[in-house]
Amino acid sequence: MGDDSIDKSGYNEAQYKMLRLHESQRRISYVNQDLLTYYPEFGAYGYIVKKTELENLSQEVWGKLDTTNKNKLDKLRVLVDDILELYPVHKTVNVIAMDGEKKKKMVDSNNFKRLKELLIHFHSYVNELLEAAGYSTFTIDGDDGDPYN
Numbered sequence: 001m002g003d004d005s006i007d008k009s010g011y012n013e014a015q016y017k018m019l020r021l022h023e024s025q026r027r028i029s030y031v032n033q034d035l036l037t038y039y040p041e042f043g044a045y046g047y048i049v050k051k052t053e054l055e056n057l058s059q060e061v062w063g064k065l066d067t068t069n070k071n072k073l074d075k076l077r078v079l080v081d082d083i084l085e086l087y088p089v090h091k092t093v094n095v096i097a098m099d100g101e102k103k104k105k106m107v108d109s110n111n112f113k114r115l116k117e118l119l120i121h122f123h124s125y126v127n128e129l130l131e132a133a134g135y136s137t138f139t140i141d142g143d144d145g146d147p148y149n
Helices: 014-032 046-064 067-086 109-132
Strands: 090-097 100-107
Touching: 014 046, 046 067, 046 109, 067 109
Parallel strands: none
Antiparallel strands: 090 100
């Protein structure tokens, strides 16, 4: 255990990484049609699914990033979390009806707009990182001839 080197594995998970990238991007595209809809198959609203999948994509490219890009991704992730906490999209309000007071879930359109713009920026940045890492293109560069790495 005193050796600080890492041996290369004979196992290559590149095809699984590509599948994870594809599935995350597919889910983002799917929920983008209506970020305010609750998607029972994912157990969350579209904007939460998109946030989660952007975090997943970020982790897939993380090992290829320099410190500057890692710091920017961290700041974006924290900013999205802070926006969700400080400016919730869904609020529960009390509504007076004929048969008494009822609780109703309402969408705060200003908070949603703020979050949506931030998610678009986050998504665009992650896509730039994936492109720069070569995950969106199929090329054979480098010494090992592996088009996925």
